[in-house]
Amino acid sequence: MKTKTSLILLAALFGANSLFAQQKKAAGTDQEMNTFINNLMAKMTIDEKIGQLNLPAVGFDVTGPILSEGVDEKIEKGLVGGVFNTFTPQAVRKLQKLAITKSRLKIPLLFGYDVVHGHKTIFTIPLGLSASWDMSLIEKSARIAAREASADGLNWTFSPMVDIARDPRWGRISEGSGEDPYLGSLIAAAMVKGYQTNSLANKDAILACVKHFALYGAAEAGRDYNTTDMSLIRMYNEYLPPYKAAVDAGSETVMVSFNDINGTPATANKWLLTDLLRNQWGFKGFVVSDYTGINELVAHGLGDLKTVSARSLDAGTDMDMVGEGFLTTLKQSLEEKKITQEVIDLACRRILESKYKLGLFADPYKYIDEKRAKTEILSKQNRLDARKIAEASMVLLKNNNQLLPLKKNAKIALIGPLADNKRDMIGNWSAAGDWKQAISVMEGLKNMAPDMNITYAKGANLVDDPAILKQINANGAEITADKKSPEELINDAVAAAKNADIAVVVLGESAIMGGEATSRTNLDLLPNQQALLKAITATGKPVVLVLMNSRPLTLSWEDANVPAILETWFSGTEAGNAIADVLVGNYNPAGKLTATFPHSVGQIPLYYNHKSTGRPYDGQSNEKFKSRYIDSSNEPLYPFGYGLSYTTFSISPIQLSSKTLTEGQGLTATVEVKNTGNFDGEEVVQLYIQDIYGTVTRPVKELKGFKKIFLKKGEAQKVTFTIDAALLKFYNTELKFINEAGDFNVFIGSNSRDVVESQFNFTK
Incomplete structure (x- = not known):
C-alpha cells in the first residue's frame, strides 16, 4: 500500500486532519517534525504517552522467559509503542491495522526483530564477518538484511552488536567484531549505514540499534549477564569507541546492556545514558532496554519494580522491552512525584520522532508489501552475495605442504557430524533463518567438484556430553544420538579415511553452543570429536580440519598434529558452497582473525593490544621474576590479524x-x-x-x-x-x-x- 492512490485512500479513511495526511504534507525538516509531534502530544493522555514506551513480545519466538499477554487489547487502547518478534506482511498488517483503526489517536507501531547477520538470507556470524576486514562487504550484508527485513514487515533491527570482547568463554563474542576498538568502530559504522541507508524515509531502510551499551563484552569470568568493573580510562580508550562510532554514524536507537557499570546497572545508569550518551556524544534517538532488563534490576538489588522503572526512565531508558514495568507503574510514580511529566514526555517524543523519520505517520503500511517480499527475500542474488561474503570471512589457520587446495578429482573421505549437516550452518542468532535452505559441506563439494570421489562417514555425534546436550537441546539444537555406538562411528570413519587420499574432517560446535547464555569454561573440541580426529590422524592419511564454531577455540593439539586447518565459523545459508569454493581453490582464503586464539583457557583474557608490565617477559629466558606462566607460553596460538593464504x-x-x-x-x-x-x-x-x-x-x-x-x-x-x-x-x-x-x-x-x-x- 505505497501508491499515491493508497495514501489518498488512507487520508480519506482517517479524515483530512489525520496524522497520515499531516505528515504527507510535511517536507521532513526538524521544525516540521517538531510541530507535528507537538500537535500530536498535545492530544495524548498520560496513559497513551506511557503506552508509547511499551514494547511487548508477540510472535514466533522469544529470547527470555516472558511472552506478553493481552497485546491486542493494549494496542487498541494506545498502550503499545512497538512490537517485538512479529514479522511477515500478514502478521504485521494485523497488528498495525489494530493500531490504525482501533486506537484513539491511530499512532502506528514499530516492529523490531533480531536481524543480526541476515534476515532470511543468513550471512556468516558477525565474528566471522569481521574476519573479512572488508567494510564494503560488511555494509552490503547489512544492506541486504535491511532489504529483506523491511520487505517482511520489519522496520527496526536490534543490531549491530559492537561490544569489545576479549574472553571467548562468553558466548556472545560470536555476535560482535572481536577485540579491537579501531576495527570494531569501522564495522559498527558500516553496519549502521547498511541498515539505515542515507535516509530512513527510504522504503528499505530500518532503524539500527547499537548494543549493548555498554561494556557487556567485559562480563567477569566470561559469564553472560555478569558484572563488569573497569577504569574510566580503559572504558574510553578500549571499550567505548565502537558505540560512539555507531552513534556518530547516525544509529537511531541504542539498546542498553544487562551489566552494571561503576556499581549501577546500565539500564538505570544516568551517567551512561544521559551524561555520556546524550550530553557528551549528542545522541538524539531513543534508548530501549534489553529483554526484561528493567525488571531484572530488582534482582540486582535496586528496589521493587515501581522503583526501578522510575529510576530507569529518569536515567534515560526510553522504551521498556517486554517487562511492562513502565506501563504498570509510571503513572503511579508520577502521581507520587517520583518522576516528572517532563521525563515521560521526553521519552515519548523520542519514540514518536523515530516513527516520523521512518515515514510511518505518512504511511503506516509502508513495510507491508507481499509482492516485494516475494522478490526481495532469499533471492538468487542475495544468496550469491552471501556466498561471496562467507568466502571472504574464512581464515586459513594452517596449511603444511600446500595440502590445500584439494584437487577437484581427489578421492576424499568427508568425515564428521558437521560434514553433511544443514541444521547448524546458519549459526546462532539467525532468528528468521530457515536452516532447511542452507547448503551442507557435502552438497557444496558435489556442486563445486562433481568429479570428486567422496566417501562420507559421520564419525561421531556432534555432542555426546549429557549435560551440554540437555542444555542445548532444550534451546533448539535438535541433536539426536546416532543408532551406532561411538566406537562404531569412529571405526566407519577410520575405514573411510584409509580408503581415501585425503580426509576432510568437519568438526566444531553446535550452532546453539554460541550466542546468548552459552558461556563455556572449556574451549577444546568436545571429547568425542577429539577422539575421532585423533583416530583419523593415526591412519597416517593427510587430514584437513574444517572448523565451524562461534568463538575462538583452544586448538594446541590440533595445530601440532593436523597439517591443514580452515576456520569457517558458521557461514550461513550458502555455507557449503562457500566452504567448497575455498577447499578446492575457487577462492583463495584471505580472512584474518579479529579475536585471539589462546593455547589454553588459563591464558584468558588474551589480546594483542595489552600493556607491558614492569617485568615483561621476552618469551625465552628462564628468569623467575617475570610476568609469565610456569606451565605455558604467554603467546597466543594464533594472534589477532592472523590468517594464511594459498599463496605467500x-x-x-x-x-x-x-x-x-x-x-x-x-x-x-x-x-x-x-x-x-x-x-x-x-x-x-x-x-x-x-x-x-x-x-x-x-x-x-x-x-x-x-x-x-x-x-x-x-x-x-x-x-x-x-x-x-x-x-x-x-x-x-x-x-x-x-x-x-x-x-x-x-x-x-x-x-x-x-x-x-x-x-x-x-x-x-
Whole structure:
C-alpha cells in the first residue's frame, strides 16, 4: 500500500486532519517534525504517552522467559509503542491495522526483530564477518538484511552488536567484531549505514540499534549477564569507541546492556545514558532496554519494580522491552512525584520522532508489501552475495605442504557430524533463518567438484556430553544420538579415511553452543570429536580440519598434529558452497582473525593490544621474576590479524617519508608487498603504532590502519599509510583526548605478531 492512490485512500479513511495526511504534507525538516509531534502530544493522555514506551513480545519466538499477554487489547487502547518478534506482511498488517483503526489517536507501531547477520538470507556470524576486514562487504550484508527485513514487515533491527570482547568463554563474542576498538568502530559504522541507508524515509531502510551499551563484552569470568568493573580510562580508550562510532554514524536507537557499570546497572545508569550518551556524544534517538532488563534490576538489588522503572526512565531508558514495568507503574510514580511529566514526555517524543523519520505517520503500511517480499527475500542474488561474503570471512589457520587446495578429482573421505549437516550452518542468532535452505559441506563439494570421489562417514555425534546436550537441546539444537555406538562411528570413519587420499574432517560446535547464555569454561573440541580426529590422524592419511564454531577455540593439539586447518565459523545459508569454493581453490582464503586464539583457557583474557608490565617477559629466558606462566607460553596460538593464504607474501622494510612528525603535517609509511607464491591472492596489510613513553601506560601496539590488496602471483605493490597527529590521540586520566610528543614505533605486517618495524618522533 505505497501508491499515491493508497495514501489518498488512507487520508480519506482517517479524515483530512489525520496524522497520515499531516505528515504527507510535511517536507521532513526538524521544525516540521517538531510541530507535528507537538500537535500530536498535545492530544495524548498520560496513559497513551506511557503506552508509547511499551514494547511487548508477540510472535514466533522469544529470547527470555516472558511472552506478553493481552497485546491486542493494549494496542487498541494506545498502550503499545512497538512490537517485538512479529514479522511477515500478514502478521504485521494485523497488528498495525489494530493500531490504525482501533486506537484513539491511530499512532502506528514499530516492529523490531533480531536481524543480526541476515534476515532470511543468513550471512556468516558477525565474528566471522569481521574476519573479512572488508567494510564494503560488511555494509552490503547489512544492506541486504535491511532489504529483506523491511520487505517482511520489519522496520527496526536490534543490531549491530559492537561490544569489545576479549574472553571467548562468553558466548556472545560470536555476535560482535572481536577485540579491537579501531576495527570494531569501522564495522559498527558500516553496519549502521547498511541498515539505515542515507535516509530512513527510504522504503528499505530500518532503524539500527547499537548494543549493548555498554561494556557487556567485559562480563567477569566470561559469564553472560555478569558484572563488569573497569577504569574510566580503559572504558574510553578500549571499550567505548565502537558505540560512539555507531552513534556518530547516525544509529537511531541504542539498546542498553544487562551489566552494571561503576556499581549501577546500565539500564538505570544516568551517567551512561544521559551524561555520556546524550550530553557528551549528542545522541538524539531513543534508548530501549534489553529483554526484561528493567525488571531484572530488582534482582540486582535496586528496589521493587515501581522503583526501578522510575529510576530507569529518569536515567534515560526510553522504551521498556517486554517487562511492562513502565506501563504498570509510571503513572503511579508520577502521581507520587517520583518522576516528572517532563521525563515521560521526553521519552515519548523520542519514540514518536523515530516513527516520523521512518515515514510511518505518512504511511503506516509502508513495510507491508507481499509482492516485494516475494522478490526481495532469499533471492538468487542475495544468496550469491552471501556466498561471496562467507568466502571472504574464512581464515586459513594452517596449511603444511600446500595440502590445500584439494584437487577437484581427489578421492576424499568427508568425515564428521558437521560434514553433511544443514541444521547448524546458519549459526546462532539467525532468528528468521530457515536452516532447511542452507547448503551442507557435502552438497557444496558435489556442486563445486562433481568429479570428486567422496566417501562420507559421520564419525561421531556432534555432542555426546549429557549435560551440554540437555542444555542445548532444550534451546533448539535438535541433536539426536546416532543408532551406532561411538566406537562404531569412529571405526566407519577410520575405514573411510584409509580408503581415501585425503580426509576432510568437519568438526566444531553446535550452532546453539554460541550466542546468548552459552558461556563455556572449556574451549577444546568436545571429547568425542577429539577422539575421532585423533583416530583419523593415526591412519597416517593427510587430514584437513574444517572448523565451524562461534568463538575462538583452544586448538594446541590440533595445530601440532593436523597439517591443514580452515576456520569457517558458521557461514550461513550458502555455507557449503562457500566452504567448497575455498577447499578446492575457487577462492583463495584471505580472512584474518579479529579475536585471539589462546593455547589454553588459563591464558584468558588474551589480546594483542595489552600493556607491558614492569617485568615483561621476552618469551625465552628462564628468569623467575617475570610476568609469565610456569606451565605455558604467554603467546597466543594464533594472534589477532592472523590468517594464511594459498599463496605467500613478502613485506619489505618500512620507508618513512620523515623521521619526524609535527602537528598539522603527516608522514607516510610505505612498504612493498609482493606475492611470492603460486596463486593469485589477497593480503590484509596492517598498520600498528606504539606510543613508547607516555604520561599514562600505553599498549604495546594498536591497530591504526589496514589495506586489503589483491596481487597476482609474482606481482608487487607499494602500500602507503598516512600517519598524522590525530592518529596518536588517546584519553588520559582526566579523560581528555590528547596526543603527546615523543618517540613512536610503527609496525606493518600481515598480523599483529609478524611485522616489520621503524620509528619516528612526534614533535608538538
